[in-house]
Amino acid sequence: MDIKAAISKTWKLAAMIGIVWAIITNVIGLIPVIGGIISLLLAPIGLIIAVVIGYLGAQKVAGGAKTDMANGAVGGAIAGIIASLAGSIISIPFALLGLAGTAGMGMIGGDPTGGAIGAGIGLIAMIIAIPFAMIFGAILGLVGGVIYAAIKK
Numbered sequence: 001m002d003i004k005a006a007i008s009k010t011w012k013l014a015a016m017i018g019i020v021w022a023i024i025t026n027v028i029g030l031i032p033v034i035g036g037i038i039s040l041l042l043a044p045i046g047l048i049i050a051v052v053i054g055y056l057g058a059q060k061v062a063g064g065a066k067t068d069m070a071n072g073a074v075g076g077a078i079a080g081i082i083a084s085l086a087g088s089i090i091s092i093p094f095a096l097l098g099l100a101g102t103a104g105m106g107m108i109g110g111d112p113t114g115g116a117i118g119a120g121i122g123l124i125a126m127i128i129a130i131p132f133a134m135i136f137g138a139i140l141g142l143v144g145g146v147i148y149a150a151i152k153k
Contacts, residue, residue, distance in 0.1 A: 010057040010079040018083030026094035053083045054144020072149030080141020084133040
């Protein structure tokens with residue numbers, strides 16, 4: 001399979017779904033108290049969406065026709081990586097907003113150093129989370145691609 005061709009066939013759809021899902025979850029996450037609870041409930045749906053992205057990616061690569069497991073897996077994994085990267089990039093401003101709130105709450109509470117340390121740790125966690133999101137996106141997308149190949153067999 002030509003990786004460049006797979007990327008060119010899947011990137012728009014995968015990125016669009018990843019971005020829309022990231023915006024939905026991040027906006028809900030901004031709602032005080034209730035947003036955190038709803039975000040926990042949305043987590044399993046996010047896993048399913050990642051598998052669906054892989055399924056759709058494999059379908060795009062195969063052009064809707066039959067494909068073998070390997071090509072389905074590669075197409076799904078590529079779509080999963082693209083969707084998770086796009087979603088991670090869109091999530092950065094929301095994460096920075098949350099980190100600013102953490103630092104601000106530290107200043108209001110009379111502990112600016114603690115607030116700054118908390119914001120710094122959050123920033124480091126955000127940077128580390130992006131590659132992990134891409135790995136999980138690839139794995140779940142791969143599952144979706146294999147499902148597509150199995151169904152079309």
